Amino acid sequence: MRGDEMDHPTTLGRSSLKVPRLGVGAMTWGEPRGLARFHPATMAYGGAHGYQEESRAVEASLEAGVDLVDTAAFYSRGASEIRVGELAQGKDVLIASKFPSGIRFQADDFPGELEASLHRLGRSNLDLYQHHFPGRVSIPDLMNHLADAVGVGKVTAVGVSNYSAEQMRRAHAALADRGVPLASNQVEYSLLHRQPETNGVLDACRELGVTLIAYTPLAGGMLTGKYSAENRPTGFYRRVLPRYRRKALVAIQPVVSLLREIGDRHSKTPSQVALRWLIEDPIVLPIPGAKNGKQAIDNAAALSFSLAAEEVAALSDATRSRRA
Numbered sequence: 038m039r040g041d042e043m044d045h046p047t048t049l050g051r052s053s054l055k056v057p058r059l060g061v062g063a064m065t066w067g068e069p070r071g072l073a074r075f076h077p078a079t080m081a082y083g084g085a086h087g088y089q090e091e092s093r094a095v096e097a098s099l100e101a102g103v104d105l106v107d108t109a110a111f112y113s114r115g116a117s118e119i120r121v122g123e124l125a126q127g128k129d130v131l132i133a134s135k136f137p138s139g140i141r142f143q144a145d146d147f148p149g150e151l152e153a154s155l156h157r158l159g160r161s162n163l164d165l166y167q168h169h170f171p172g173r174v175s176i177p178d179l180m181n182h183l184a185d186a187v188g189v190g191k192v193t194a195v196g197v198s199n200y201s202a203e204q205m206r207r208a209h210a211a212l213a214d215r216g217v218p219l220a221s222n223q224v225e226y227s228l229l230h231r232q233p234e235t236n237g238v239l240d241a242c243r244e245l246g247v248t249l250i251a252y253t254p255l256a257g258g259m260l261t262g263k264y265s266a267e268n269r270p271t272g273f274y275r276r277v278l279p280r281y282r283r284k285a286l287v288a289i290q291p292v293v294s295l296l297r298e299i300g301d302r303h304s305k306t307p308s309q310v311a312l313r314w315l316i317e318d319p320i321v322l323p324i325p326g327a328k329n330g331k332q333a334i335d336n337a338a339a340l341s342f343s344l345a346a347e348e349v350a351a352l353s354d355a356t357r358s359r360r361a
């Protein structure tokens with residue numbers, strides 16, 4: 038691909054929704070109040086950069102052809118959805134959200150969850166609506182509700198998140214009975230977290246024609262190359278989870294060096310190479326979180342180059358142990 042060329046939009050799975058090959062994750066966005074200030078999505082990465090920077094992230098992404106923003110009712114108790122709704126007002130932005138807003142949820146709560154999300158977003162339709170976490174709720178019952186929402190035009194495409202291959206198959210079958218495609222399964226996938234390749238999810242996506250939306254594609258910033266044992270990331274999650282500890286940061290430096298080496302050949306950053314490794318698989322769509330305009334510009338440029346097959350293989354070989 039020439040430097041000035043972009044990956045063309047594709048459809049999300051076999052749905053009618055035209056999407057770019059990369060989106061923007063808005064998990065940390067918004068201004069939570071009260072107890073929501075202590076929500077995991079707010080605390081995870083050390084706080085948001087505020088309205089102006091989030092606005093720049095949307096503007097920069099749109100300019101680069103990245104018109105898909107991912108949020109969820111759960112994130113900071115709706116504060117992320119509210120911010121995404123404000124920033125998308127009057128613009129051609131595709132919004133992907135997720136339900137439910139909390140952990141106590143039954144299939145019958147679905148219509149109320151959908152209305153509340155549409156209200157926070159200030160929209161009458163959601164481009165992609167995803168079930169955030171599988172739980173005790175019956176998958177066929179839930180898919181029937183989602184198919185109803187598609188039928189009345191409140192939802193364009195149906196997705197799931199954190200579903201196993203087997204759960205995906207059940208959702209796919211239930212939706213197929215109603216003539217609705219399962220468009221996507223959003224799961225964690227990056228060079229440092231390659232389980233979808235071994236747990237059957239990537240294979241099921243390929244077989245069923247479902248897009249794998251890759252969340253945490255920069256491994257929470259670890260693949261950007263800016264963190265090291267001496268310069269550890271901020272935020273509650275990144276302070277307490279083993280995957281962000283000093284030892285883990287030392288262990289990933291060979292991968293970061295390889296990202297840099299390959300990036301230098303293309304005049305690209307480690308983040309762009311890490312995202313590109315995902316995009317080289319046509320059924321994978323990463324949604325890196327961007328806290329500001331600069332990060333959004335950096336991430337969107339992953340669309341304007343290609344990796345050689347040997348470069349993809351070298352990165353895959355260097356992170357083979359991350360498949361387990």
Ligand SMILES: NC(=O)c1ccc[n+]([C@@H]2O[C@H](COP(=O)([O-])OP(=O)(O)OC[C@H]3O[C@@H](n4cnc5c(N)ncnc54)[C@H](OP(=O)(O)O)[C@@H]3O)[C@@H](O)[C@H]2O)c1
Binds near residue numbers: 325
């Ligand atoms: N479905 C689910 O269960 C689920 C779970 C988690 C996330 N998600 C979705 O996936 C999205 C992305 O995942 P994530 O935010 O967990 O992880 P990520 O995209 O791997 O990392 C995002 C963080 O990396 C840093 N960063 C991003 N771009 C950068 C750049 N170009 N240069 C330097 N630093 C950069 C920023 O933090 P710093 O600047 O502070 O380092 C940013 O907050 C979320 O927003 C959300 O929409 C979904």
